Amino acid sequence: xxxxxxxxxxxxxxxxxxxxxxxxxxxxxxxALQGPVQRIFYLHVSSAIAAYGCFAVVLLxxxxxxxxxxTTADRLARAGAVVGLVFTTVTLVMxxxxxxxxxxxxxxxxxxxxxxxxxxxxxxxxxMIRRLAEPGRQAARFAAVVGIFxxxxxxxxxxxxxxxxxxxxxxxxxxxxxxxQMLVAFFVTMACTLFLAAVMIAIRYxxxxxxxxxxxxxxxxxxxxxxxxxxxx
Amino acid sequence: MRAIAVAxxxxxxxxxxxxxxxxxxxxxxxxxxxxxxxxxxxxxxDSHNAPAIAPGVLWMALVFAGLVAFGRxxxxxxxxxxxxxxxxxxxxxxxxxxxxALAAALLLVVCEAVLLPTLALFxxxxxxxxxxxxxxxxxVGMAVLGCLFAAMVARVRARELLLPVxxxxxxxxxxxxxxxxxxxxxxxxxxxxxxxTGLLIDLDILFVVLTSLTARFVLDD
Numbered sequence: 105x106x107x108x109x110x111x112x113x114x115x116x117x118x119x120x121x122x123x124x125x126x127x128x129x130x131x132x133x134x135x136a137l138q139g140p141v142q143r144i145f146y147l148h149v150s151s152a153i154a155a156y157g158c159f160a161v162v163l164l165x166x167x168x169x170x171x172x173x174x175t176t177a178d179r180l181a182r183a184g185a186v187v188g189l190v191f192t193t194v195t196l197v198m199x200x201x202x203x204x205x206x207x208x209x210x211x212x213x214x215x216x217x218x219x220x221x222x223x224x225x226x227x228x229x230x231x232m233i234r235r236l237a238e239p240g241r242q243a244a245r246f247a248a249v250v251g252i253f254x255x256x257x258x259x260x261x262x263x264x265x266x267x268x269x270x271x272x273x274x275x276x277x278x279x280x281x282x283x284x285q286m287l288v289a290f291f292v293t294m295a296c297t298l299f300l301a302a303v304m305i306a307i308r309y310x311x312x313x314x315x316x317x318x319x320x321x322x323x324x325x326x327x328x329x330x331x332x333x334x335x336x337x
Numbered sequence: 338m339r340a341i342a343v344a345x346x347x348x349x350x351x352x353x354x355x356x357x358x359x360x361x362x363x364x365x366x367x368x369x370x371x372x373x374x375x376x377x378x379x380x381x382x383d384s385h386n387a388p389a390i391a392p393g394v395l396w397m398a399l400v401f402a403g404l405v406a407f408g409r410x411x412x413x414x415x416x417x418x419x420x421x422x423x424x425x426x427x428x429x430x431x432x433x434x435x436x437x438a439l440a441a442a443l444l445l446v447v448c449e450a451v452l453l454p455t456l457a458l459f460x461x462x463x464x465x466x467x468x469x470x471x472x473x474x475x476x477v478g479m480a481v482l483g484c485l486f487a488a489m490v491a492r493v494r495a496r497e498l499l500l501p502v503x504x505x506x507x508x509x510x511x512x513x514x515x516x517x518x519x520x521x522x523x524x525x526x527x528x529x530x531x532x533x534t535g536l537l538i539d540l541d542i543l544f545v546v547l548t549s550l551t552a553r554f555v556l557d558d
Contacts, residue, residue, distance in 0.1 A: 170551070170554050222506045222509055225502070225506045226506045226507065228502075229499075229503045229506065232503075233489070233490075233493065233499060233503060236493045236494045236495050236499055237489075237492070237493040238492075238493070242493075245554045245555070246489045246493070246555065248554070249485070249489065249551045249554060249555055250486075250489075250503060252547065253482070253507055253547060253551075254506075254507070256507070256510075256543070257506070257507075260510070
């Protein structure tokens with residue numbers, strides 16, 4: 105994608121998030137029990153789903169890289185990991201803000217919360233091995249393996265509320281537990297958030313391409329610099 | 338068939354070099370006993386809370402001993418650059434990896450043979466078949482995953498830092514399920530020990546399959 109198109113997409117993503125904000129704050133009714141703080145729900149769940157999607161990109165990109173040694177797949181995986189980590193952070197932080205007034209505490213060692221925190225740590229590790237391994241084939245291969253293993257935690261996070269008895273509520277959307285207006289606001293927010301995630305991955309992908317190109321060019325520069333320093337002395 | 342022979346030969350080599358140097362196992366055994374001593378100071382142990390706390394101490398000691406054991410699994414190979422030599426032979430990388438993992442797992446089992454009786458003795462908790470089987474089943478999965486990441490970090494910078502960061506989050510399923518089984522067996526509350534054993538076997542299968550699929554990309558690099 106060209107930079108011009110990426111700019112347009114970014115503007116569209118921001119505009120759509122404002123539309124989502126309109127649905128969250130103006131269209132959706134206030135929760136009878138929890139009050140306005142329940143409006144966190146829309147973005148909290150949407151960003152969790154966006155994070156799942158991003159980590160699925162990491163998984164598929166990793167498999168594709170190991171299979172075909174395709175650099176595009178590897179860059180997509182890299183982009184997915186960064187964006188997924190951002191959305192996991194958003195999910196965790198918004199969840200904590202929501203938990204304080206409703207549960208009386210920011211954090212509880214409940215299966216959903218703990219597995220989400222572990223998810224964050226796994227993909228932070230993914231980015232760390234990328235940084236510390238030898239750039240190129242080794243970093244891509246090692247990261248792909250971590251991405252494949254790391255994805256095991258995604259279904260654990262998702263099903264934790266049904267597998268264990270958790271403080272975190274179970275699925276409300278698919279169980280028809282929400283009134284129609286809340287559902288509409290949720291699906292609008294989710295669509296906008298997923299679009300935002302896709303745009304962020306596209307932008308990050310572009311950055312990865314440019315970084316790779318720069319890395320190829322930069323190799324000679326320190327040698328020239330050091331030889332110049334040598335003659336100057 | 339050939340792959341199994343290669344794996345056994347690699348495992349035999351590792352165990353023999355450990356037997357000759359006696360480097361890792363004595364240090365690890367001392368380490369787990371020390372972990373129990375530290376735990377004694379960290380928690381106020383008495384006969385009432387021991388069954389509730391001992392399983393946690395067991396997994397803590399085991400996890401950190403495991404990190405050291407698996408971290409060392411590729412250290413000697415790296416220092417002497419002998420892994421490259423092994424990979425140049427026609428033996429399949431997966432078989433070489435299986436041998437290394439087997440040897441590392443057996444060394445950890447030896448360390449467990451020190452840890453479990455000591456724990457039972459010092460904290461007067463029962464040492465049953467259920468406890469031993471849960472620990473051994475968890476060791477299988479922890480060993481394959483730990484060795485895979487150890488093989489990876491052996492070739493990157495800051496390897497001592499990276500191994501725990503990558504390995505610990507993915508060991509959590511074994512600690513959760515194994516912890517549940519041990520907790521039930523030691524009488525610290527919680528049921529479903531047989532269900533936990535089944536789940537440990539499932540996890541072992543999952544991690545062994547995934548590792549056998551990916552090991553070749555990590556080693557043959």
